[in-house]
Amino acid sequence: MLSASVQALMVMRLARNSPAAGESGQYGAVTNRVARLGLAVSAVVALWVAMEHGGRETRTWGPLSYSALRDEVDTMFFRLVFFAFDITTYVILFFPTTELLAVGITTLLFGHPGRKQAVGLITTVTTTTTAAVLIFVAKTRIEGPFHAPWIWVVMSAIGGVMLALEFLAGEPSGGGDPPDTTTHPDASESFGQSTGERAHQSPGRGRVLTFLGWTLLAPALPLALIGSTLYGDLVPEAGLPLWLEPLIAAGVVIPPFLLLMTGAALLKRGRHHRHRVVPSLEALIGERYLLYLRPFAIDPALALPPEEAPGWFTRSPFELTGTHEEFLIRQFRHLGRIVAIGQPGEPLPALGAERGYLPAADWKDTVSKLIQGAHAVIMTAAPGPGTAWEYVEALRTTTPARLLLLVYEDELYRAFQEGAAQEYSARSTTETGINWPPMPRLPDIPPPDPQAKGLRWDFPLKGILSFDRQWCPRFTRFPPTVPRMRHVWVIRRLVRRELKPALGPVSRLPPASTPRRNA
Structure with a gap:
C-alpha cells in the first residue's frame, strides 16, 4: 500500500508540474508514461496482496499444508476473481515490470533527464521493484517454489532497453527542445559550407554487407528456438540455484538477439551503399x-x-x-x-x-x-x-x-x-x-x-x-x-x-x- 501511495503522489506531482513548468518535452512525456504504468502495477499488486491477506488462509491436512480461500468468500464469483488476479500478477511480474525497470534504468544511466524526471524515474523503479518482490514472496508463500519463465523475462528486459535507446537516439542532447533553425542559417542549409562532394558509395561493398547481414540473420531464429527448447527441457529439472537460472536464460536469448541486431545493421548499411544516386541533376x-x-x-x-x-x-x-x-x-x-x-x-x-x-x-x-x-x-x-x-x-x-x-x-x-x-x-x-x-x-x-x-x-x-x-x-x-x-x-x-x-x-x-x- 505504501509503495502504491508513493507512486500515486509522484504521478500527481508530475502531472501538475511538468506541463506548467516547461520541463515536459520528450523526457517529460516518457517519464509521465512510465510513472502511470508504474502506478497501475503498484495499485494492482497492492490490491492483490490485500485480497490474498484477507481472502486466503493456510490449512493443514495431515503432514501437508496448503493455501485455500476462506469459507466466507469461497464462492464461484470470488474464485473467478482470485483466478483472474493470479493470472494478472504472473503477467505483471514477468512482462511490464521487467520492461518498466529496463526503460527507467536505461534512461537514467544513458540519458539526460531533468531533476523532476530523474526523481520520477527513480521513484518508479523503486516502487516497481517493490511490487515485483511482493509478488514473488507472496506466490512463494502461497504456492511454494515456482520456476520463473526467465526466457521471457530476459526478452522483456531487452525490449525495454531497446525502447529507451530508441527514445534517447531521437532526443536532442541535453533533453531540451529541438535545435532552433530560424536563427542559425548554417544549421538548416549546408550549401554555404566549403564542401559539395557527393557521398562515398561502394555498391560492391553494399552487396557484401547485404550478404553478411542475411548470413547472420538466417541462424538467429533457429538458434533461439533450439536454445529455448533445451532450456525448457533441462534447466527447470536440474535443481540449479535461483541466481543461475536467469544467467542461463540470458545466455540463451542474448546471442540470437545480437545476431539479429548485427545482421539488421549490416543490411541497413548495405542499403545505404546500394541506394540510387543521380550522377547529374x-x-x-x-x-x-x-x-x-x-x-x-x-x-x-x-x-x-x-x-x-x-x-x-x-x-x-x-x-x-x-x-x-x-x-x-x-x-x-x-x-x-x-x-x-x-x-x-x-x-x-x-x-x-x-x-x-x-x-x-x-x-x-x-x-x-x-x-x-x-x-x-x-x-x-x-x-x-x-x-x-x-x-x-x-x-x-x-x-x-x-x-x-x-x-x-x-x-x-x-x-x-x-x-x-x-x-x-x-x-x-x-x-x-x-x-x-x-x-x-x-x-x-x-x-x-x-x-x-x-x-x-x-x-x-x-x-x-x-x-x-x-x-x-x-x-x-x-x-x-x-x-x-x-x-x-x-x-x-x-x-x-x-x-x-x-x-x-x-x-x-x-x-x-x-x-x-x-x-
Missing part, C-alpha cells in the same frame, strides 16, 4: 521526376523509424517499415521517381528519395531549373533560409497544382510562414521586371475531426497543403485516427485513401514544360 531536365525539398536540419529525424500507429494486439510490425522518409516517399512513388538534393559532405546517402549532389557555389541556378522541370515539387514546410528561397522560387517558376507542402508541427509551420513571407517581400522588391504571382495565403492547421472514430494517431506529418490554379490552398489531413482492429494492409490503404485528394490531381497533370531562363 541537370541531366534530369526533360524527364518525369518529382523534386523533394527540405531543410537539411530535419534529416536526422527523417532517418528514424516512423512512429507506430496505436492499436491493440492486432497491429503488425510490418505496418510502417523503414525510415520516416522511406514511408513518406512511398506515398508519392506511384507518381514517378523522386529526387532530393543530398546534404553536402554526408558519408552515405540517406534512404528514401534518390540523392543528387550539387557544388557549394551556384546551387540556386540548378535548383531553379529542377523546380521548373519537375512534374511536382514536394516541399517540407519547415524554417530555413534555403527552404524559404526554394518556396518563393517555386511560386515564381512553377504552376500552383505542381506544388505540395508537407505540414508538420505548428511551431515549424509558423516559422516557415514567417520566413517565406520575409523572403517573398525581399525578392519581389529587389528582383524587378518579374511578373510575381500574389503571395498565397497559408492557412493554419485545422484541428482533427472530433467525431472521427478509432484510436487517435498523433503522427508528425499533419497533412499536405495543395493549391488550385488561383493559388487557393487546400489542406488534406493525414489520417488522424486508425481502427482498433486491423491487419497489416489496413494502415497503408487508409493513408493512400486519405491523401488521395492531394495526390490525385498531381497524377493527372500534363508533363512539365522545359525550364526557361531566369529573368
